[in-house]
Amino acid sequence: MPMKPMNARDPFKVGLVAIALLGLLGGVVLFLSLANFGTTSYTAVLEHTGGLRAGESVQVHGVTKGEVTAIELEEDRVVVEFALDSDIELGSRTEATVKVATLLGTHYLEVDPSGAGELADGTIPVERTSVPYNLQDVIESGAGALEELDPELLAESLTQFASTLGATQEEIRPALEGVARLSESVASRSDQVGALLTAARSVTDQLAAxxxxxxxxxxxxxxxxxxxxxxxxxxxxxxxxxxxxxxxxxxxxxxxxxxxxxxxxxxxxxxxxxxxQDDELQHVLDVMAPAARYVANAAGNGPWVDLFAHEPALPADDVACRMRRDCR
Missing domain, CATH: 1.20.5 (Single alpha-helices involved in coiled-coils or other helix-helix interfaces)
Structure with a gap:
């Protein structure tokens, strides 16, 4: 069947088809712009934004691994949605901190994945999130206290303080000079202070070793x-x-x-x-020593005592037989 030329087609139908194609193309472009391929979405609950804005980076251990996709207010908390590379696994004790990136006011979200298992519901609770100290908060908290001060009384107090300093300047000057001399002494002994710190560092290193x-x-x-x-x-x-x-x-x-x-x-x-009786005992011992020695010498050859004596001190060997008259 031959195709009809464009001028022969119904303009109304052609317009509807063109509009449908344009809408479909726009939907595809929008989907591609919002979709995060190769990333995983997480949520962090903060006390306040701390200056964090959508589109700012998300860092893990100092390396950019994602970005903040949305920030919404829910009651008294701020819910931050962010996308993180799929190769980063967040544990059950993961923490998040809003930090200042530059002095111009840019920020980033620092995520510290820790803990075993997986992050419950993909949400970091407010107990494990923190925001930087904000100067605006300090000014706003101090504004109320300043408003409660009595300006006239404050001016009078400052006047009295100035007059007191003026009257005691002669006493204050030596004190300031003493502080200056102390500073000079510390500065002049910087080498010794450095040596002391070096020795302290050596002790610390030794303890660590x-x-x-x-x-x-x-x-x-x-x-x-x-x-x-x-x-x-x-x-x-x-x-x-x-x-x-x-x-x-x-x-x-x-x-x-x-x-x-x-x-x-x-x-x-x-x-x-x-x-x-010490002297008598000593004499007895002196006398007994030679006698004991002689007895030891006489009885030292065997179970008998060697004696030498002539007749008639000891009888002769044949006296007994002669007395019996049977000597041979």
């Missing part, structure tokens, strides 16, 4: 304490029994004091007598 040894020593100390604790009952029983033994000895000494005293007195008298 000995960290394992210190920990091991602390573990050994813990073992000693644990052993002492485990043996506390035995030590307690030993102390109790030692105390009982001391009491028993005390009672024995107390009960035998009447008998021991005469015995000790007699022993002292014996020792005193021996001390008095």
């Amino acid at each position: 000995s960290n394992a040894d210190i920990i091991e020593m602390m573990k050994q100390t813990n073992l000693v304490v644990a052993e002492v604790t485990s043996r506390r009952q035995a030590i307690h029983r030993l102390l109790v029994e030692t105390t009982e033994l001391a009491r028993a000895l005390e009672s024995i000494v107390e009960s035998t004091r009447g008998k021991l005293q005469p015995a000790l007195r007699d022993l002292n008298e014996v020792i005193a007598f021996l001390n008095q």
Whole structure:
């Protein structure tokens, strides 16, 4: 079937088709502009925006890995939606912080993925988010306090302060000069201060290097304490029994004091007598020494005593047979 030329077609139908095609093309362009391919959407709940705006970057450990897509206000909280590269996995304890990027007022969202598992509902709760300290908040919080001040009383106080300083300038000048001299002294000793800081750093480094040894020593100390604790009952029983033994000895000494005293007195008298007879005892020992030596020599050859004597001190060998008259 041959196609109709354009001028032969119904203009109304051609216009409807053209409008439908343009609408479809616009929808595709809008979808491509809003769709985030290769990214995952998350939500962070903040106390306030802290200056953060949609389109600003999202960083993970200082590296840009996404951007803020939307910021909405829900009751007293700000909900920030952001897209993050799909290769970044957020754990169950993930935190988010709004930080200042430049002095011109640009910001970025710093995300710290931490914790095991996955981020619940893809939302970082307000308890794990923070915003930078805002100067505007300080000014607004101080404005109310300034409005409560009495300007006339404040002016009078400043006047009194100025007059007091004027009257005491002679006393203040030496104090300021002393502060200046102190500053000069510190500046002149900068080398010594530097050496002190270097030595402190050396001590710190040494402690850091000995960290394992210190920990091991602390573990050994813990073992000693644990052993002492485990043996506390035995030590307690030993102390109790030692105390009982001391009491028993005390009672024995107390009960035998009447008998021991005469015995000790007699022993002292014996020792005193021996001390008095020291010269006689020494003479006896001197005399007994040669006699003991002779006896040892005589009895040292066997189970007999060697003696030498002439007749008639000892009888001869044939005296007995002659007395019996049977000698041969």
